[in-house]
Amino acid sequence: MAAESAQERWRRLFNKEALRPGTFATMSGIPLAPVYGPSDGEFPGNYPYTRGVHASMYRTKLWTMRMFAGFGIATDTNARFREIIRAGGTGLSTAFDMPTLLGLDSDDPMSLGEVGRCGVAIDTLADVRDLFAGIDLSNITTSMTINSPAAVMLALFVAQAEESGVARARLGGTLQNDILKEYQAQKEFVFPPRQSMRLVRDTIAFTAAEMPKWNSISVSGYHIREAGSTAVEELAFTLANGFAYVELAREAGLSVDAVAPRLSFFFNAHIDFFEEIAKYRAARRLWAKWMREHYHATEERSWQLRFHTQTAGVSLTAQQPEINIARTAIEALAGVLGGTQSLHTNSMDEALALPSEKAARIALRTQQIIAHETNVANVADPLGGSWFVEELTDEMEREAEVIFALIGKMGEGSMLEGCVRGIEENWFQGRIADSAYELERSFNSGERVIVGVSDFLEGNDDTDLATLRITNEDERKQRARLQQVRLERDTVKVQEALHRLRLEAGDPSVNLMPALIDAAKAYATVGEMMSALADVFGRYVEVPSL
Amino acid sequence: MNTRVLVAKVGLDGHDRGIKVVARLLRDAGMEVVYTGLFQTPETVAVAAIQEDVDVVGLSMLSGAHMTLAPLVVQALRERGSEIPVVLGGIVPPQDLDELRELGIAAVFGPGASAEEIVSTISGIVAHST
Numbered sequence: 201m202a203a204e205s206a207q208e209r210w211r212r213l214f215n216k217e218a219l220r221p222g223t224f225a226t227m228s229g230i231p232l233a234p235v236y237g238p239s240d241g242e243f244p245g246n247y248p249y250t251r252g253v254h255a256s257m258y259r260t261k262l263w264t265m266r267m268f269a270g271f272g273i274a275t276d277t278n279a280r281f282r283e284i285i286r287a288g289g290t291g292l293s294t295a296f297d298m299p300t301l302l303g304l305d306s307d308d309p310m311s312l313g314e315v316g317r318c319g320v321a322i323d324t325l326a327d328v329r330d331l332f333a334g335i336d337l338s339n340i341t342t343s344m345t346i347n348s349p350a351a352v353m354l355a356l357f358v359a360q361a362e363e364s365g366v367a368r369a370r371l372g373g374t375l376q377n378d379i380l381k382e383y384q385a386q387k388e389f390v391f392p393p394r395q396s397m398r399l400v401r402d403t404i405a406f407t408a409a410e411m412p413k414w415n416s417i418s419v420s421g422y423h424i425r426e427a428g429s430t431a432v433e434e435l436a437f438t439l440a441n442g443f444a445y446v447e448l449a450r451e452a453g454l455s456v457d458a459v460a461p462r463l464s465f466f467f468n469a470h471i472d473f474f475e476e477i478a479k480y481r482a483a484r485r486l487w488a489k490w491m492r493e494h495y496h497a498t499e500e501r502s503w504q505l506r507f508h509t510q511t512a513g514v515s516l517t518a519q520q521p522e523i524n525i526a527r528t529a530i531e532a533l534a535g536v537l538g539g540t541q542s543l544h545t546n547s548m549d550e551a552l553a554l555p556s557e558k559a560a561r562i563a564l565r566t567q568q569i570i571a572h573e574t575n576v577a578n579v580a581d582p583l584g585g586s587w588f589v590e591e592l593t594d595e596m597e598r599e600a601e602v603i604f605a606l607i608g609k610m611g612e613g614s615m616l617e618g619c620v621r622g623i624e625e626n627w628f629q630g631r632i633a634d635s636a637y638e639l640e641r642s643f644n645s646g647e648r649v650i651v652g653v654s655d656f657l658e659g660n661d662d663t664d665l666a667t668l669r670i671t672n673e674d675e676r677k678q679r680a681r682l683q684q685v686r687l688e689r690d691t692v693k694v695q696e697a698l699h700r701l702r703l704e705a706g707d708p709s710v711n712l713m714p715a716l717i718d719a720a721k722a723y724a725t726v727g728e729m730m731s732a733l734a735d736v737f738g739r740y741v742e743v744p745s746l
Numbered sequence: 747m748n749t750r751v752l753v754a755k756v757g758l759d760g761h762d763r764g765i766k767v768v769a770r771l772l773r774d775a776g777m778e779v780v781y782t783g784l785f786q787t788p789e790t791v792a793v794a795a796i797q798e799d800v801d802v803v804g805l806s807m808l809s810g811a812h813m814t815l816a817p818l819v820v821q822a823l824r825e826r827g828s829e830i831p832v833v834l835g836g837i838v839p840p841q842d843l844d845e846l847r848e849l850g851i852a853a854v855f856g857p858g859a860s861a862e863e864i865v866s867t868i869s870g871i872v873a874h875s876t
Contacts, residue, residue: 298757298758298759298809298811299758301758302758304758310757310758310785310787311758312757312811312814312815313757313811313813313814313815314757314758314759314809314810314811317809317810317811318809318810386760387760387761387762387784388760426763427761427762427763428763428767514763516857517857517858518837518856518857518858519858551837551856551857551858552837552839552840553810553837553839554810632763633763633766633767636763636766636767637766637767637770640767640771640861643860644771644860644861644862650858652858653858653860654860663840667839667841669839670810672814741783742783742784743783744781744782744783744784745781746766746769746770746773746779746781
């Protein structure tokens with residue numbers, strides 16, 4: 201029997217998929233094929249997946265409109281979550297406040313002025329319970345954007361779900377848990393890199409064994425780009441970090457095929473439209489090749505790079521904030537044409553404050569217009585075959601390979617070691633800062649234009665947009681809530697749980713998740729659990745460099 | 747003598763793109779720049795500013811804590827007998843501007859402030875205060 205051609209294979213896979221209701225034709229009535237291209241070319245759903253990971257792409261299921269939200273105390277964010285679900289959002293993504301992201305309690309002196317400001321404040325199981333009250337966790341997937349305390353937050357989430365009668369095996373969602381990019385870009389670190397990687401390893405192993413529907417890491421280029429990298433650097437650093445996590449899991453005795461399908465990715469959608477689309481296409485192809493050829497993954501799911509996209513916060517202007525709606529729409533369209541699995545669209549007011557409810561709704565509506573009015577979701581990889589986009593895809597792939605080679609060299613053949621050394625030697629941080637500076641100079645020299653900032657200034661005086669106000673009242677309320685929990689809990693149980701956590705942290709052969717879940721159930725605070733770990737792991741201090 | 751600037755990140759905000767870019771732009775303009783690193787308190791910033799004998803302190807804050815923390819930096823300096831002016835850059839809603847000025851912040855730079863605007867404003871503040 202002759203081998204199945206790529207086209208035949210695509211056809212077979214496509215025919216197996218259910219299709220969403222809809223008219224797959226243009227407004228003039230011209231019928232649309234699910235994909236276009238030469239019969240001997242690449243097809244979506246086929247290795248190396250340049251054209252998409254699924255054969256039917258958005259004809260089966262539109263991307264998940266996953267809106268990132270979180271502010272104030274848990275009950276405030278719970279209300280916003282319910283509003284998102286009512287408005288047609290299909291996934292949740294939790295933004296935590298700075299103290300929570302850095303593993304500090306709301307009553308820690310360093311938390312002053314930061315509680316509930318740029319995300320929701322979570323101190324104990326009581327807050328997690330309020331956060332998800334009335335939301336069916338077995339039915340909606342939840343993404344938690346947290347890194348240094350990711351294992352602690354996973355423990356709290358599991359504890360809360362089990363308390364409300366949902367078994368951990370039924371929980372679907374994603375933990376960001378990408379600690380490498382914290383040292384490289386986002387700078388929300390607590391422990392030194394190698395100790396942090398122990399916690400990442402424990403979450404990978406725990407979810408692989410006990411939470412089959414959970415994505416253990418969202419390998420994130422978003423923050424690398426927001427911190428100032430180029431698109432090529434975002435692509436290469438992110439995939440290199442992904443390789444590092446695969447190697448970490450392998451060291452822990454897991455096969456590539458046990459871990460790779462649980463990694464998802466998270467990319468930026470910046471304003472350079474075609475470069476972004478080429479970036480997503482190159483990312484899929486590079487990941488597939490590296491998983492198959494370099495790490496010898498044998499399962500297709502391991503080769504398939506699935507990703508979330510967020511429009512670029514740094515592209516938003518404080519001047520004439522309403523025009524950010526247009527920027528975000530263009531960026532979101534790039535994500536969709538690039539085949540994203542889920543999407544967050546920024547709100548127009550985010551260069552000024554956290555989004556107001558109205559601004560967040562308009563951002564979601566932007567996605568709905570792309571999904572339901574524009575017809576762009578009917579054909580997979582609509583720009584595939586464009587001479588320009590194909591060449592740009594190839595060039596980004598080549599440039600990323602050059603960076604992989606540099607990282608591999610730093611690690612003497614190990615991407616894991618290369619990523620950690622690159623952090624310790626300030627290599628990633630330095631490159632990102634250099635790229636940010638070069639871009640800023642091109643704005644300042646007038647070589648690049650930003651509408652409303654360097655040109656087209658008429659309307660800049662119009663500043664009547666109503667923004668969300670977060671008062672210090674939330675900080676006071678959250679401290680009172682925490683105080684109440686501290687009074688009501690069984691202190692002996694808390695101390696015992698923290699003691700066990702310290703002991704087990706000292707033994708690298710132990711998985712820390714069970715001890716963390718017990719501590720969460722005993723109402724130990726995020727700050728207490730993180731301090732107990734820091735007693736053993738130490739704390740990371742970044743050497744300042746310009 | 748060259749203008750000396752201490753640029754600082756106070757509180758828990760790790761967004762350091764802006765502060766690093768601005769530091770380099772100030773250097774390009776001939777100023778001497780000292781960077782404190784992340785996670786400083788108002789006290790550590792005040793002590794560093796006095797020790798380094800700078801002409802101006804530049805804070806970078808994108809986490810929304812500016813109304814609490816920026817005035818505390820001014821206060822920590824004044825308590826130590828220093829009159830070093832403090833400027834602020836970051837995500838600052840327009841309705842906060844008047845109150846920040848009343849609390850002693852000499853200038854606020856929002857997103858999109860140009861290198862020219864930052865350099866000339868800082869130069870003006872330093873000329874005025876010495």
